[in-house]
Amino acid sequence: MTAQRRVVAEVLDGEHVHLTADEVHARAVSKLPEISRATVYNTLGELVSLGEVLEVATDKRAKRYDPNAHRPHHHLVCAQCGTIRDVHPTGNPLADLPSSERFGFTVSDVEVTYRGVCPNCATV
Amino acid sequence: MTAQRRVVAEVLDGEHVHLTADEVHARAVSKLPEISRATVYNTLGELVSLGEVLEVATDKRAKRYDPNAHRPHHHLVCAQCGTIRDVHPTGNPLADLPSSERFGFTVSDVEVTYRGVCPNCATV
DNA sequence: ATCCTACATTGGACGAAGTCCAGGTCAACA
């Protein structure tokens, strides 16, 4: 555990946190000015392989990193401003996929993304 | 309707078709050698705004384009080779999101991505 | 049939996001 990794882990902390790699880097720099982009990418990659952090690809641009990996959840995204909230729907989408629709796949995971307009953008 | 647009539309035809923009371009070139990347991107963008084609962001790399836009469906992705199948789960995930979990959003759409290993990769 | 005009297309430059690599630094341990 080095200073760089600690800083990245600190930046990624809390609920409803979904930063891009560049945002993580920007915040890390403000705590540890000489940290490099490559290190941030490496550390994020390691956190993802360790299962500590999730990669989220809700928008088509940059990947986002979600530290709330241990509590299963899905995402609600504002189509206008891109805000992301963690949500916990009822029901189990895995059970909704009959084996006739599995094409022989071993299905291990589901990711649900709700899209809509957030209250803030709705009033504009 | 120009020759270029017709070619792009022809390339994007069928079920379980999920090409990247570059793949669309490559196939379009084989039918119309002088077609440019910019035109393919423009045409894809127009098809998406017209609602004829869906953008899919299942993998973190390039966007993919799904011509099967009129029949609502979700996706099953192989974590190893990236193969994508269209699937039609039972149930309605929109109904599974209680209003207490909507944070004031006006939710209009859901996208479900199942992940697993396809039969082909499983035998390797 | 010809001309005009608006729109489509082209190709290349540009930008954003991410990866890779060679070299430097640091901590631990013998």
Add this chain to the structure above:
DNA sequence: TGTTGACCTGGACTTCGTCCAATGTAGGAT
């Protein structure tokens, strides 16, 4: 102290996508 190995750095590079000025063309007007 010297060696070792892991880590970090900065910059070059790749990939995917967008933008733009110049050119071509489809299809209505004459």
